[in-house]
Amino acid sequence: MKIAIHLSLHFSLLFFVSCYGGDVYDPLENALKIQRSRRSVLNHVSNEDHSAEYSTSPVYMGPQDGLKGVDKISSLPGQPAGTDFDQYSGYVTVDPNHGRALFYYLAESPANSSTNPLVLWLNGGPGCSSFGNGAMKELGPFRVNADNTTLSHNKYAWNNVANVLFLDSPAGVGFSYSKNSSDYITGDAQTAKDSYTFLVNWLERFPEYKTRDFYITGESYAGHYVPQLAQLVLQNNKITNQTVINLKGIALGNAYVDDETANTGIFDYFWSHAIISDEIHDGIISNCNFSEGATLTDACEDYQIKARVAKSNIFFFDIYTPLCSPFSNSTPSISGFDPCTENYILGYLNAPDVQQSLHAKPVQWESCNMFVNTHWQDMPFTVLPVIQDLMASGISVWIYSGDTDGRIPVTTSRYDISKLQTSVKTPWYPWMYQGEVGGYVVGYENLTFVTIRGAVHFVPSYQPGRALAFFTSFLEGKLPTDH
Template sequence: MAQARGRLYGLLLLCFSCKWVSTAPTEHLISSLPGQPQVSFRQYSGYINVDESAGTNLFYYFVEAQSNASSQPLALWLNGGPGCSSIGGGAFTELGPFYPNGKGDGLRINPYSWNKVANVLFLESPAGVGWSYSRIPAGYRYNDARVANESLVFLLRWFQRFPEYSERPLFLTGESYAGHYIPQLALLMARHNGRMSRGAAAFGFNLHGILMGHLVETSKEGSDEVDVCIDHELTRYLNHPTVQRALHANLTSLPYAWEACSDIVDYKYEDQLEDMLPLLKDLVKSRVRIWIFSGDQDSVVPLTGTRSQLTTLAHHLRLKTMIPYSAWYANGQVGGWVEAYEESLGLVYATVRGAAHMVPYAQPERALILFSSFLHAQPLPSRSS
């Protein structure tokens, strides 16, 4: 593992000095997905190599905003697990532009897709998840540090392919064990920007905030709350050879089928018990916007634990309460409850009524309202809105 970390740090140093040359990723442009309704926005997908020595290649799926893509922000979405798919979870079950149809041989429109208000990038991480892979067995052994480093390398190299997005406001979003992935990645990005200020890096991340579902992880993420029909339909759809060709996926003929959650990833158990509050404390101090949300019916990570931790964090930092714990509204109904700190809404906790662990799946309209408010640092709608 030490050698693997050494290779990653070497890659990071290489990326710090790279030159940003516009190379249109035409080989990653998706012409159309099988059974896809006609849309006006562009989609891209493919692999980014993050470790040449281990042959570690991470798969991504990227959808431009449905309107004014050139002026909309960029959001990275990560599912958790560790070992669950951001393509299967985020992209095609929760907040992407399409859901599988009833037969699993085509797609239908998601009317509450997050690409209505942002350009959205979905990353399959770590290797062994979805179609991401490594060429050596040791490449599937992970801890939090390795995931964060590889994600940083991925973003640096992704921006090389999409330089027009490099100066956009960037937001890190995700749920469940992404509550580990995101804070650690955000801190690495801050350190990278520090190297840039000293002339050691040629590019800086325009990170504006992080939006995470849950803080406390008590068990491995699963798909038990997802309708078994959509789970079956999606698995059938993504394992079809024509779909994989359209997505530029599985180019090496992996010896296993696509699955929503992977048993291949060998993840360090001790890291799953680490407290993320100290990292969040550092991020709040650095003025990174942090919003945390919970489904009020979540049985995997109950909202009481998350709210208690956020209250403790705000107390330790002596943050001023701007919005006391109160209801927010969606279309005239209570959408959930919210508590906010700092004048700029820099730290916010919100619940989503009627949602379980996978909030955008259970309550897509309310999740979209939450996401849009977060992007613009606007209070969630009140009764008088």
């Protein structure tokens, strides 16, 4: 009964807040509560059984001739003068029978675009837009100004060093859609399959990238998306009649990869950062067993509710930043990032001329699709075994963490790494950015862990310079030292 009441309260809040990272709305917590309640009444599907859903099979390949030229963006409304790179956006059909198509945005590099690697960026949720959140708020070439109609350059955009591809996935998210509404009830396995189908078709549309070094990056619930897609790519690369994708590495930012560590890490972080009391923390430690298959007791639920009440009115995704204030035009954080940015993006991406310039189907765009999020189906308890497989495959595996994030905090990432049971090669040390500590790094066997000092859940938003420095090191395959 207590769980039902708490879920009811949570759902009532969702309908008043639509922005990912808003003052109240937490799409990841919403999805996790539903999954955890299901697990308490259903027999849990083991990771071994679940992984069978990712088995390789031939994928749909559609005609791509001439579509690249159609997708080229001549100019975005309000785009600043001096924009010196090519950008493309449009749809790739992944299921013609259902009319299911995924929206992408490509920002090529202003220099060396013909040789720079291709990087896929995925936002999580589940159900949140990689284009609206990732490109327009975090690491893309533009930021939306407070007038909702003009753009400014992001001088720390990741397309400075790579050609960056943003994918709205699954269908129903951002500008992606299906003509069959049943497709909006989906989960991890179908999302991975559709993302792979997107990739092989997109590479036919952009064949110059077929042999290019390829990386998959993302944050939050993309801690599921990225490893699962990477695993599927490597599996399908073994099929000779399929496109071989030159996957070189993955990077997971403030990533949800394991449910136990997500719980233990968040409450330990709250306590160590003076957000909850000793009594609440002790109550959680004494009454909660977050391991797979354990029963959630009423006492544990009570203490978790107390912890979230004690957290009170702070920006969950950065415990130190100001909230978006309705009483002023701008409320810049210490880093200079405006926490009202999501409001500006919402206004900009719903302008008809913007949607037309993006070759997007006219739609009421939203940061996250609450229907997709609430109806998420398959979600394995942990993807750490998948990450271990990727580590053993020889590709580069990086985990990075903004250290002021309260949603998937740095403590959770460290607990994740402990579960991976890998040995230290290069001990913990500070890496430098512009003469001061940019964060800390540990080199493990087949794994690199990097923190970004002063960064939030959305690392490139609040620490763009340090984020670009870390990302450059990731592409170079070198531990960050001094930038």
